[in-house]
Amino acid sequence: MDTLVDDSSAKLARRIQLERDARGWSLADLAERSGVSKAAISKIERAEVSPTAVILVRLATAFDLTLAGLLLRAEGDAGRLSRAGEQPTWRDPDTGYVRRQIYNRPDHPLELVQVELPPGRQVEFPASAYARIRQALWVTDGELVVHEGTERHVLQAGDCLGFGPPAPVVIANQSTRPCAYVVALVRN
Structure with missing residues (x-):
């Protein structure tokens, strides 16, 4: 079983940065849209801290994603069958x-x-x-x-x-x- 905290924190950090970069947003842009401070986003993107559920929901919402959608993108695409x-x-x-x-x-x-x-x-x-x-x-x-x-x-x-x-x-x-x-x- 994959555990994002244990072995995929870097994947989640990269995904957040990729989502921000894909939109052409600065840290300040994402901070304004999500209500999460620039400093916190920067630490998350560098995988220095693990974000809480509340922070991830705010970031996902800013990207027009659900929390599940953001986590799925971090882990990669899966097939129709979910074992x-x-x-x-x-x-x-x-x-x-x-x-x-x-x-x-x-x-x-x-x-x-x-x-x-x-x-x-x-x-x-x-x-x-x-x-x-x-x-x-x-x-x-x-x-x-x-x-x-x-x-x-x-x-x-x-x-x-x-x-x-x-x-x-x-x-x-x-x-x-x-x-x-x-x-x-x-x-x-």
Whole structure:
């Protein structure tokens, strides 16, 4: 199984720089579009730091990509079949959340992601992360609290939430056990 943090940090760093260069953007341009500081982007591109999920979402959104799309581009293209042992994973260095890219292809509208969120941890995403996608979240194990704008949803294993209009989102595991969930998303 590929783990972007362990053996592909350099690939991710190169991909971010390639995406920026392909658009003719300076560090300042990307910083303005993403809300991530020039210094942080520079360190990420030099593979001096591993970006958090929040930072990667902001960068991906600036490139008009989903997080999955950015990670897939960093790892290279895959075929129609996504074998379990070949699905790339990524660990957020800040929260310890582990994200497995189950399925994503540039020629297919659907992306599937499996996430394990450690107990007592949360991940926050800006509304801009949801501007060009529609998604549903299905809890497969544990309990999850989702704050979507002003709405609060408590989800148990088996529950599924379809997200509404773009809003800031906080996904929190307030329990004492890990929580696993699957995200299905399509681009608008």
